[in-house]
Amino acid sequence: MEDNEFYVPYIEGSLGSKTKKTLKRFILAALGTVIVGALVFSLVQKPFKNSAFELTSTTKITGTFHESPYPMLRIRLANDNYKNILLVGFGKSSANPFLEKLLEEENSLNGKTLSIEGNLIYYNGKTLLQITDEEKVVLEDKKGSIPSKTKIAEMTFHGEIIDPKCYFGVMKPGFGKIHRSCAVRCISGGIPPVLATSDKNNISEYYLLTDLGGNPINHDVLPFIGKPSDIKGTVEKLEDWYLLKIDTKNIQIQNQDSKIY
Incomplete structure (x- = not known):
């Protein structure tokens, strides 16, 4: 009976040496399992893409609007070098609702210059612009050229x-x-x-x-x-x-x- 330990929570010092050793081994094993599991989990995860969504900052871009067949803004980078930015709306919406105000005044926006302030999204050479406010879509007093397919x-x-x-x-x-x-x-x-x-x-x-x-x-x-x-x-x-x-x-x-x- 001397080998048996009996722990009484409200009696200080009643925790025996064998129980202490068992608890220490259990805690160390549990910590080791958590650490190894975390490392394995992190190693099997797919890496983040080098993409970016500038949700907290806005950028103003001016270019030629065209639908081919989706709304885009064509900007000139250098001589004979252009980039076409795909336009999308806020949330899970197309850009069209944010262009309706201008379309009420214009029959068509194709070939016209627009200045749009929104959130840039880009990855692997492709760029999108999220429009969040129709008031940030402004028609400029000049025309541009539309790209051909x-x-x-x-x-x-x-x-x-x-x-x-x-x-x-x-x-x-x-x-x-x-x-x-x-x-x-x-x-x-x-x-x-x-x-x-x-x-x-x-x-x-x-x-x-x-x-x-x-x-x-x-x-x-x-x-x-x-x-x-x-x-x-x-x-x-x-x-x-x-x-x-x-x-x-x-x-x-x-x-x-x-x-x-």
Whole structure:
């Protein structure tokens, strides 16, 4: 009976040496398990993308507005060097509601110069501008030139349909079930659908999706969003963007896990 220890909480010093050793071993083992588990968890996580969403700061950009077929602002970087910034609205909305006030005064904004203050989103050479206030969209008294499209070829790609707003900056990384449900809501709200893909050298590229007539295709692609697929279509180049004209009948969903492109 001398080897048995009996601990009485309200009696100071009743905790025996064997019980103390057992508690110490348990605490050390528990701490070790937590530390090892945390290290393993961190190592298996996918890295953050080098994307940015300047939610807390605004930038004013002036350029030529055009819809090809999604709203863009074309800015000149240097001689014969232009960048086309894709315009999106606040939250899960397209830029169109923030342009309605100007459209009430103008028949069309294509080719006209706009100054827009909003939040920049950028990743892998692509830039978006989130418009949060229609009062920050101002028509300037000058005109600009609209970029022309160049047909490349009919091609088939393996990739994933994403919404560029979340994928390029809001969600890091933008893949899996959470990304899929968010992307469906964004594209349903009018944010342009984009095919994210990569070539055999693991170089990523992004294609704005349209129907065969070059029109927005938001609703038709909803069943395919966030699902790795083979997509066939006609590629057109619009300066620093590619467009892919597709028929959703040619989309073949593949049975494999989603990945980051």
